[in-house]
Amino acid sequence: MSCSKYMPAPVCLIENYENGKLHVKKEAKDILDAINEPVVVVSVVGLYRTGKSYLMNRLAGQQSGFALGSTIESKTKGIWMWCVPHPNKKGHTLVLLDTEGLGDVAKGDSKNDSWIFCLAVLLSSTLVYNSRGTIDNTAVEKLHYVAELAENIKIKSAEDEEEGEDSDFVMFFPSFTWVVRDFTLDLEIDGKKVTDDDYLEFALNLKKGLGRKINDYNLPRECIKRYFPSRKCFVFPFPVTSQEDMTRLEILQDQDLAQQFLEVTKHFCDHLFVNSAVKRLKGGHIVTGQLLGRLVEIYVDKINSGEVPCLDNAVVVLANQENQAAVQEALKVYQRGMEEVKNMLPISIEYLTCEHQKFSRLATSEFMKRSFKDEKTEYLKKLEVS
Template structure:
């Protein structure tokens, strides 16, 4: 996979079939699957034949690409995608989504339009709404799809929602919805409000002002305006004069820049510059950065939900995506560990210290790789899977290292003993003084054995087995040596026993050191997990607080405008949301300080992996619930 990709032309990502069924096209998803880096997703929506595709082409740095068409027939069906390297953010991909025109007379199904609009909102980090003429009441009312969003998108699963009935769903949209840009095409009016020059943003805010009073008409007038203000955290407006004369509009794709109206070129330049600078990386609920691969999975999840007749839910989508990503994170992290251990395994047999050092380094790299990709592992399920997989693989390597050590040591002893074996067969030790010669040769053999390097972890154990096997042989030579008195034999027997006991102690010491190093390695691994989890949770908490800060900023601005315009009752209602958001933000921060930060010094029995993992799982479950 690559961090970015450059497509020569757009492809269809989501097909809108004649039956009204939506489907994710394999070609489009395959392209997204190859993008491992973060994506900035810009979607354009609006009535058909309003020039949406032209703006997308300009964002791609091209004159042509997305089909423009020059008739009243809608050219774009479904959602088309164009991925290009982001012009000002290295390593990021700009994903442009051109949607099917809303209100196509041939379609005759407004529900289908609503789902196209809904998908554009769910998938993008910036939503461009394209319209023609002016932002009058008719233009605002045509944006009825915004009003329907509360019915078509759910933030939380039914279970979560039932646990927290206090929070209204549509009050949460501002946390997760994209930046909203209104592009007004073929604008011919002077930007003036109350006979004073106004900016484009002031023009938009003026158009979205609420009316005071009660009644059905006022309610209908205010509803779409309230939804735009409430759902989208940031709003921007650009007005574009007509790009060319009416006769040239038919061949807009082939026109050179000198053939276009200067004012239109300037507006297009400002629009593109703003999108490149202000459009944020696409993030999930909870603040996790979306990659191209994840975007393709999200599209698949949302389309499947819609086709199943259900309402897309951000929380459910995040959970589904998290499970996919976390499993992939386990596999990638385990691959990092295995690749790292290949070098040491090729050198088997090695000492316990050597394999432990490499194991600690590789397991830490694997943990780091997992933390980079994983998110919302709220029960510690996947970090436990990774730990268990690493443990299993490490134990297998240790067994292979022990076998390699055992084979090498046995072969070494066999070679070293070959001369003694020949003397035994020739009867060199079966004569007076033979036992003394035998002992001298055996001591020389043991000294040579100890002098051989890189015997591995079974060196003393194999030597002990060898000496025990030679015991009857030595005893036979001892008792056959006529030069020795009975007293001498007893003294030698005691020496033999002492030597075997000493060798047994060496074997036990070898095992003790090995066991101790294994335990220390396990503790180091657990501590590394805890340390990296602390960093991970801190990042998750910061992302969550950024999400809430974004919502708070939007709510405070909205409240300020309401107070300024005299809507005191609505401003008071917003105050309750602001207080609730502040409490939620404070609670998440306090939980992190009280439970996550002290985790490493919480008196965990690091030698007991099961107990440590359970403690980590319990804290993670509580932490993500608090988030």
């Protein structure tokens, strides 16, 4: 499908109600249902009013789209989605997810923030964390949602649980990119020039020693390192010189923005276009827009019911849904073919048998294209006896 035709602007994917409940919007789900291509999913998270939406608009190749806002009020509520044709991968769709700003004082619900953060992690193949100023201890502490991931997401279902489960997280979590906006320092450590990535790794160094203060300092850093071994950093200078222009970013032309800011923006976008992977399920199955829409519903239902989302269970539910649909699609192929044969009657038994076998093979082929994790061939057998 040509996504730009369907999505001239972002739509709300997950609405965040005041009572803390989440709701999947039908309009967004319908858009995902129409995408049969593999998806590359980039989510951006961060404190509210840090300019997350500007970067997402740039990734979409647009000047505006995701609401930027120019006041201290948080503009993005819930999770908003924009699907565009992938600029580098033909036959793939780039799904951009802009999340509600974390730490919005008007909301005052840190648990709800944790779920928004978890959904961004669960749904994306690349997670962008957007912050302002420097990567100091305060900035790292504000990413405390990472330390809560092991409590809020499970890899295995209860009966398969075992010690050391969080070491499995790495295999299924997105790559991680930290964006530091309005950075004014020199990129130097001990008098030597360093890269953006060196700066991030330096900020994530652990302190030696024991005691509560040191443990509190090390915990978020240990979690970031453990859960996101694939890490990247971009430091952005101020885009403009005047405070007034900072509130008008989406209407400013490129010539009004600082050259270095534009260069980093281009480098950031190019990096994500080339390096963001296709979203895959546990087990390696490629996620299409259709499957992504179903995943969103499965995870949101689980959170609303007060349970912790489990990757294994989500894949099982998704596989059952897909395999049932695959059986129905395969049956249609067989029935359409045999309907044509029926219109040719009378015919010989040999010809009828030959056509039956031909359309049975076509139906099986159709089933195999869509089905996954039918390890006990339960659904293939259903197709054969139908």
